Amino acid sequence: MGTALGSLPATFTTKTARELGVHPRDLYRWRDDGDIIELSRAVYRRADAPQATYPDLLAVAHRAPRAIVCCVTAAAVHDLTDELEPTVQIAVSAAHNAVRIAFPPTTVLRFDPDTFELGIDEVEAAPGENVRIYDRGRTVVDLMRLRGRFGEPVAHAALNRYLHAPGARPALLLEYAKALDVFGPVRAALDVVSAR
Structure with a gap:
């Protein structure tokens, strides 16, 4: 069973997600569905997280x-x-x-x-x-x-x-x-x- 998106920090890396049991397939699906935003290569932010100033x-x-x-x-x-x-x-x-x-x-x-x-x-x-x-x-x-x-x-x-x-x-x-x-x-x- 995969890790729920809500258990990830507001901003996280692919490495962090993998360590918490997230399958790459889920990561890409969340990205494609707009549940997470890719800030940089392998760095993501949950779409439901408070807006970042910088x-x-x-x-x-x-x-x-x-x-x-x-x-x-x-x-x-x-x-x-x-x-x-x-x-x-x-x-x-x-x-x-x-x-x-x-x-x-x-x-x-x-x-x-x-x-x-x-x-x-x-x-x-x-x-x-x-x-x-x-x-x-x-x-x-x-x-x-x-x-x-x-x-x-x-x-x-x-x-x-x-x-x-x-x-x-x-x-x-x-x-x-x-x-x-x-x-x-x-x-x-x-x-x-x-x-x-």
Whole structure:
């Protein structure tokens, strides 16, 4: 006897379903009948589950559980930018193999293993389902560090929004900047903003 759909978590992988006794035939039938939605290859969400705020982040987190949402994607989640990137940006430790995710479109950045865990936070991608993301300060510093890739305007806009939001911590930005070897540019940008 197969496992009932209701016994599966709201978001699950094919592997999880198989471990719970779901036959692939049932999985495909549920998908074809619209009882589950395929978020990514081998990642599904029950159609009766509460709506996900960030379904793409949820899908990517199930495909790459050690990855961390970063850069412009993280900035959008933290309301530090109005930019809309066509891909989900995730960081993986350079000490591990890179992941490849075709859907949702994903950009994988390899970060130094020594600072990979610096500034990790979580965002609720769906009710009761959290995804790892860099915190607001780390996101700003990463954008400053990678401004050649993502553009000076994106980095400076994120910095300005961060500094003008409640709870801004310029000293934390400098701590992150020192650890990530971008202290000079971050300090200079902070000086420009504070001089206005």
